[in-house]
Amino acid sequence: AQTVTQSQPEMSVQEAETVTLSCTYDTSENNYYLFWYKQPPSRQMILVIRQEAYKQQNATENRFSVNFQKAAKSFSLKISDSQLGDTAMYFCAFLMPSGSRLTFGEGTQLTVNP
């Protein structure tokens, strides 16, 4: 079974600065999807960014980008120009294309300070 590990329970960053959230995973498969989801205080789960393992290029969505290191099984999220609205719990998740099990890490609570 695949596992997802987020080793930073809490992080904080000053507004307008950059922060990186870490995620590692364990799998023997070669093709899969990785995600970062955001859960603000409203508790609604929101997709931040998606990465297909077969793509070497790191995914980018505006201020959000990932550093995908397939050999190291690492998938970190970089948030640039942090905004107060980025304050949320961030979850890393793993999914097999042909599988059904969507596995989440324990989450990282990010606080953006003014």
Added chain:
Amino acid sequence: SQTIHQWPATLVQPVGSPLSLECTVEGTSNPNLYWYRQAAGRGLQLLFYSVGIGQISSEVPQNLSASRPQDRQFILSSKKLLLSDSGFYLCAKRTTGMNTEAFFGQGTRLTVV
């Protein structure tokens, strides 16, 4: 549409009482559906997932059960709630194809007293 309807939003139930949480989804047919539970400030624990009508996979043995009586309906149940069943329950739907992702409902906050 990838809308997921989940109700109720909040529920307070006594220990030993039954539970029924319902989730209905819109969009493409035969979606993968999921029930997750989240303790306060913690991660998402996968409880059940379903790849089709009547097909349920259980991840965590406990006093909860799930059913999928219709393609777009996923129900989480319990015959007798325990205090440890308290938490935030999320229903999710997975889309397939190149832009695969999971969409989530608004969640149900369950407090067992």
